[in-house]
Amino acid sequence: xxxxxxxxxxxxxxxxxxxxxxxxxxxxxxxxxxxxxxxxxxxxxxxxxxxxxxxxxxxxxxxxxxxxxxxxxxxxxxxxxxxxxxxxxxxxxxxxxxxxxxxxxxxx
Amino acid sequence: xxxxxxxxxxxxxxxxxxxxxxxxxxxxxxxxxxxxxxxxxxxxxxxxxxxxxxxxxxxxxxxxxxxxxxxxxxxxxxxxxxxxxxxxxxxxxxxxxxxxxxxxxxxxxxxxxxxx
Numbered sequence: 001x002x003x004x005x006x007x008x009x010x011x012x013x014x015x016x017x018x019x020x021x022x023x024x025x026x027x028x029x030x031x032x033x034x035x036x037x038x039x040x041x042x043x044x045x046x047x048x049x050x051x052x053x054x055x056x057x058x059x060x061x062x063x064x065x066x067x068x069x070x071x072x073x074x075x076x077x078x079x080x081x082x083x084x085x086x087x088x089x090x091x092x093x094x095x096x097x098x099x100x101x102x103x104x105x106x107x108x
Numbered sequence: 109x110x111x112x113x114x115x116x117x118x119x120x121x122x123x124x125x126x127x128x129x130x131x132x133x134x135x136x137x138x139x140x141x142x143x144x145x146x147x148x149x150x151x152x153x154x155x156x157x158x159x160x161x162x163x164x165x166x167x168x169x170x171x172x173x174x175x176x177x178x179x180x181x182x183x184x185x186x187x188x189x190x191x192x193x194x195x196x197x198x199x200x201x202x203x204x205x206x207x208x209x210x211x212x213x214x215x216x217x218x219x220x221x222x223x224x
Contacts, residue, residue: 001169033210035153042202042214043153054212086153090209095166097143097155097211
């Protein structure tokens, strides 16, 4: 089955840029989606189809996807961005949804 | 704006059957895929499966033998049924719409605890 690998944690100071990676075999050939989950809340879609932002998501959230790594970038991180972030793809070969293990973002 | 709301027992006894319903408001259940996702305490997201508007289902292999997802278009609802539950099935269960392979929106989630 298809596997997505994320770092368990990322720490940045407020105002800096956070980069969260999602590794997978030829993931650049798949559409990647990113979810933000704050404590005690349901996940929220922040990036879809590699780089598109849903309405209401701040412009400081951006995404890219190439080769074996997809990346979620959060510019000028704010304390409110502290959350768990999950990448997700649809594995067409198995017709299954696959999530990465999640990355905890801490704004120091 | 489509909204989803999970409902069902918050406590299920070990070896019994877990049953949850997701009510869809603000839009029709027809024309989309509908999924269940769960999250064990302190863990990541686990996709359970989907049912399409035509009633076609797909489940994650690890749960396939115990899970059924079904649609009730007359009530604009879909449901999850999981048999022979154990403590490992204790989790927050989310219902989510799947459109163009994008999971959105999500329900608020409902905690199901399996007791011995």
